Amino acid sequence: MYLNTHSQFSLRYGTMDIKTLLKHAKANGVEQLALTDINNSSGMMEFVRQANQCGIKPIAGMAFHRDKQLLYIGIARNREGFKELNDFLTFHNINNKPLPNKPWDFQNVYVVYPFCGDTNVHLKENEYIGIRHEQLNNIFGKPLAGIKDKLIALNPVTVANKIEYRLHEYLCAIDLNTLLTKVGEHNKCKPGEMFLPVDELREFFSMYPFIISNTEKLMTDCSIKVPEEKSRNKKTFTGSIQGDYERLYELTMQGMLYRFGNNNAKAKKKIDNELQVIRDQGFAPYFLITHDIIMHFMDKGYYHVGRGSGANSTVAYCLRITDVDPLELDLYFERFLNKSRTSPPDFDIDYSWDQREAVQQYIFDKYTPQHTALLGTMSTFKDRSVIREIGKVMGLPQAEIDSFTDKTNSYSHDNNPAYKKIQAIYGYMQNMPNQRSIHAGGVLISEEPITYFTALDMPPKGMPTVQWDMYEAEAIGFEKFDILSQRGIGHIKEAAQLIADNQDKKVDIHAVKQFKEDAVINTRLKTSNSIGCFYIESPAMRQLLSKLRCGNYLTLVAASSIIRPGVAQSGMMQAYIRNFHAPAKVVYLHPVMEEQLRETYGVMVYQEDVIKICIHYAGMDGSDADILRRGMSGKYRSRVEFDKLVDKFFAGAKALGRPDDITAEVWRQVSSFAGYSFSKAHSASFAVESYQSLFLKTYYPREFMVAVLNNYGGFYSRWLYVHELQKAGATVHLPCVNHSESKVNIKGTDAFLGLIGISGFENRYHESIPEERKLNGTFINLEDFIKRTGITLEQCIILIRVGALRFTGNSKKELLWEVHNYLGNKPPSKPGNELFNIPAKKYSLPELVNTNLENAYHELELLGFPLSLTMFDMLKTDYRGDFMAKDMINNIGKTVRMIGNYICEKTVHTKKDTLMWFGTFLDAEGDFFDTTHFPNTTPNYPFRGKGCYLIEGKVVQDFDFPSIEVLRFEKLEIKANPVY
Structure with missing residues (x-):
């Protein structure tokens, strides 16, 4: 009897998830039910599975809306009909076409149009008119002979109860991005769109029994059965x-x-x-x-x-x-x-x-669009974003909404009626689907056409995407x-190309076995000289490498695992480092534990360690061990099955003669760690790529750092990679229209910064200026440059200020004077060659000189960092600290004063829910050092962005890695801009 049912997958409209929807249907005596979500089939496969489990016959359908209004409903007679519905919607989604007033001529689909008051209509064999019980008065006394067999009961279901109807109104307001009070009746469902007992529904249509009969006949003719298959992927590659x-x-x-x-x-x-x-x-x-x-x-x-x-x-x-x-x-x-x-x-x-x-x-292209699609994902209403959305539709001021999203002030709002209301709505809305998107990288290749399972969206990425997520795919x-x-792979790829171009050498980046045995590379790893290298350049990772004196592949694999937040916060990272330095002091619970965990010094570093212990200590087979490991990580499907495997662990250990007390402790360690563990294979993959980067940084450091810059860096700001490029022996030049490409380029040891890195410089010139230079030769002077590029005054001034026109031999001030003569009150000319090149008149100007300090300020503004001077050169003071980074290891326990150029900071919540910070700096000699800022000092001496800081603190060490516990901390002033 219910042919128009909406779940939460009718985004920002329906309020019930599939399970709840079926629960309410069952409670009201529904025996067959059509799910007709709006313009999507996201929930259909889940609906079919769960409906069959709870004894309700599932019927597949879809409600087609345009401009928020129902056009018609498609009800699939069978699986082929469901595919037709998906194909129809997919065609319009992929081709960005609005849905038509009438659908295609379906072969296996019934089409239901909403009743609009007209009883004199002509319908095809598969077309019907759906009438709601409150509309029956509109047909009273009218001739129905022409449509008697075409009238069916249409009773939409959108909400579970009256409370959820209010929730539905909020969802509609959020969807329309308007105030709750401005949501029109035509943009939301009727208040009665909820399940009623089937007998009550029949009673509404008692005067028109043929409507009930037509409805039941249609629904009886419909069913959807999905063949049971273990895998839906392409069945063969070769054909058999x-x-x-x-x-x-x-x-x-x-x-x-x-x-x-x-x-x-x-x-x-x-x-x-x-x-x-x-x-x-x-x-x-x-x-x-x-x-x-x-x-x-x-x-x-x-x-x-x-x-x-x-x-x-x-x-x-x-x-x-x-x-x-x-x-x-x-x-x-x-x-x-x-x-x-x-x-x-x-x-x-x-x-x-x-x-x-x-x-x-x-x-x-290979597997055809009919069988291929990107995997989707479903983003949900979460946390502060929900509170903001609700506050907006309630019409609250932005400042009040902001205060509601500040968790530190939540207790102060407990008596605020608006806040209480938002929290109540948030409780209903939290984790509801909000919008469909694209999975990070999943691609599906289906044996059957993929529209047997879903309609497809066409996101901005430009490739068809299924309407459900990875969990539903599974x-x-x-x-x-x-x-x-x-x-990181972009760094490797481009570095290899630059090496071929700049040094005429071809490198085999897959020769990882050689890299792992290379003493020079391993020495670099041990000293944590890894800026730019994938996964091992962050301050935390460099510290860990230093503490472990990591000089080989296996230790790097372990480091790649224990650096992860769960392991680090559980205390296992410290246990590993401690045991690594004193392996003889490690106490093992049992000889099997020593045998299996000797490589990781008694600490279960990997998921594979959990599997090993289950196999070798408790005698489980590999399959059961992995399922148990997944279960301990919260990924079991059946609690009963999981508990059976736990029993199997203890029974297996007992059968092998393991002492009960030791087995209990082994289980405690295994079960407590399983949730934190990381796949050893993942760590090993990271370590392989790290070695590839280390190889390039060790033997081709200049090309490697250019590749890092051209692939938008990594963990740090751009200036640090420029600094590393200079340390590698390159002479780094400011952008130049006669030498620069769009990206950084290198020839020999000369590296020119790219045009793309200039703030405010328009994209259209990034490629066109180098292209013009290649076609017609280098630019001769300012006039020649302007005429050939058609550049505007504002854009030319940016190039002058960044130093990109220094090839002219004129100072920036002279060039600024000249460019206003050329372009001051003139529209830009079209670029091209002139038939007669009439040189501009020369004027005699007073000497106009730019200082390095002025240039540094221009570079700070336009590049984000100075190149003409260092940040230390720009300081008002000549003081550079009493100690350099290299001196710290010899001054453990002493209070020192150092000056550091800020690189980055990390904020951490302590166990007492206070904040502390970790900082990373460069000293005047270009070496790194790290700082710790405890909660009692940081509020008095906060970070104030990039620049140089005077740091006073105590030098401490942790496994020979020195750092400073900050006592006092202050940002230093730089010299004033001479322009002002």
Whole structure:
């Protein structure tokens, strides 16, 4: 009887989630129900699953709205009909076309138009008119012979009760971005749009029993059954299951030769075991598709990093999907794939940020748009954003809304009626779906056309995207291909190209095995000289590397794991560092614990450590151990099943003769750590990329730092990477129209900053100026530059002030005088060559000189940092501190005064909920040092942005890493701008 039902997926309109909607339907005697969310099918697969579980027959449908008004409802007769609805909406979404007044000629869909008072209408065989019970008076006494068989009951459901109707009004106001009082009746549902008992609904239509009969007949003819499949992904790569396995075996054997040589029995055994599981689980095409993507783009010179749990696979290592050797690291394949795993695994493949789209497009082109889509995500109403939205529609002043979102003042609003109201609404709205978006990198490749499962959106990114998220994809049976991007790979990719251009050398960035054994690279790692290097350049990571005196790959893998917030905050990072320096003092609970955790000094650093203990201490198999590990991380589906595995752990330990008291303590440690743990394969992938960056920074530091700058840096501000480029021996020049490209370029040891880094300089000139120079030669003088580029006065002044026209030999002040003569009161001319080049008249000017201090101020404004002077040169004082960073280790326990150029700061909440800060600075010699600012000192001596600070504090050390505990702290004044 209910043919127009909305869930929360009717965004900012419906109020019930699928489970609640079905609960209310069941309570009111509903036996068959159509879900018809507005312009989407996000919840349909979930609805079908849950409806079948609770004994309600699900019917698939969709309500099509245009400009917030219902046009018609589509009710799918079957699965093909659901696809037709998805295809129809997809066509209009992808082509950005408004929905038409009449839909397509559907073959398996009933179309229901809302009753508009007209009984003299002509309808197709599959078309009906839906009438609400409150509209029945409008047909009383009218001739109905022409539409008697076409009238059906239409009773929309949008809310659960009267309270939720008020919530619905707030949602509509938020959607319209207007005040609650300005939401018109036509923009919201009727107050009675909720479930009623079926018998009560029948009673409303008792005078027109044929309407009920028509409705039931239509609904009886409709059903949706989704074939039960373990996986929805593309079933084969070669065209047959056997062909896929044979191809995978062949490629893996070729890769094994490349990775391990001819006679590695251990590798062969592990590979054979993995291939058997891959075959049994039907994942051969998943591996082959990923391998095809990797190899296609390797042939094009693209760089990638394969990471995630897929790095546990030796087959993936042989296929060059990852560069992590599972044998070297004793990684467990079961962490990635096992016979009992209920959730599908995936590979995370990182490409450079500017190459990912090409990879995605290749997948779409190869597997066709009908079978390919980006994975969606569902953002929800959360925290302060919800409070802001509610406050806005209530019409509250911005200042009052801001005060409500300040958690530190929340207690002061307890008696504020507006605040109480917002909190009550927030309680209902929190975590409701708000809008659909795109997953960070997931791509789906479906065996069937993907519109059997969802309609597709066309976000600004320009690629079709499913209307549900990764959790729903997993529930349906899709394994996503994660095609991700990061700037670290951009650094590596561009550095390799710059090395080829600048030094005529080709580097093999995948020779990671050699990098890991290179003493020079490992020395750099040990001294934490890693600015610009992926994942190991932050202050916290550099400190950790120093404390560990990290000089090898395995230690770096551990460091990449224990630096993560959960491990660090649990105290396990400190335990690891302490045990690392005193391995003989480590006390192990049991010989098995020593055997399995010796590599990590008794600390469970990785998720794989949890699996190892479950296997070797309690005798569990790898599949059960991984499921138990996932369960302890909160990822179990069934509490009952999880509890059975816990019992299996204790029973297995007892069967192996483990003492009960030790087993209880082992379990406590395992279960308490599992929630913090990080995949060793993830850490190893990070460490591989770190070594690639370290190799480039060690042997090609200038090209590497240019690549870092051109890929928009990393953890730090741009000026620090320019500083590193100078330290690497490059002469860094200000932008110059006769030498600069849009990005930073390097020739020999000369590096020119790019035009793109000049604040306020328009994008159109970034490429056009270098292009004009290449076509018609270098610019001769200011007049020649102006005529050939057609630049405006304002933009030319920016170039003059940043020093980009210094090739003329004139000072900035002279150039500013001249440019006003050329462009002062004239519109810009079109660029081009003149038939007759008449030189401008020369005027005699007084000597106009720019000082380095003036230039530094221009650079601060236009580049964000000075290049003509350092920040130390700009200080009013000549004092540079009593100590330099290199002296700190010899002055532990002493109170010192130092001057540091601010790099960055980090704010941390203490256990007492107070704030403290960690700072990072450069001294006058260009070396780093770090500071700690405790809560009792920071309010008196706060950070005041970039610049140089006088720092007084006590030098302390932690595992030979020195830092300063700040006692007093003050920003120093710089010389005044001579212009003023």
